[in-house]
Amino acid sequence: SSSDMPEQFVLYPNYPNPFNPVTTIRYDLSKESFVDIKIYDILGNVVYNLVNANESPGYKSIQWDAINNQAEPVSAGVYLYKIQAADFVDTKKMILLK
Numbered sequence: 803s804s805s806d807m808p809e810q811f812v813l814y815p816n817y818p819n820p821f822n823p824v825t826t827i828r829y830d831l832s833k834e835s836f837v838d839i840k841i842y843d844i845l846g847n848v849v850y851n852l853v854n855a856n857e858s859p860g861y862k863s864i865q866w867d868a869i870n871n872q873a874e875p876v877s878a879g880v881y882l883y884k885i886q887a888a889d890f891v892d893t894k895k896m897i898l899l900k
Contacts, residue, residue, distance in 0.1 A: 808860070820899045823867055829885055836857075837857045839864070850876075879897070
């Protein structure tokens with residue numbers, strides 16, 4: 803049935819937030835699409851490429867363990883995560899406590 807699939811693209815608030823050391827980011831894809839999720843610091847620098855792949859529709863979740871693209875732990879503070887999937891774009895804020 804159609805109820806098994808999301809009807810739209812959604813990016814949810816991460817949980818837990820604030821977090822340490824791991825947080826979960828959930829998102830819904832209503833159709834197959836290339837998904838790009840990046841984590842940015844408050845200055846807009848890319849910290850981590852979380853998702854960069856073609857994905858089937860459905861209810862998704864992925865964890866971020868507060869490391870950067872060099873596999874180093876990031877410092878405490880405010881981070882942004884941004885999803886781009888098809889023509890859907892959304893950004894939310896999260897806080898890492900140490």
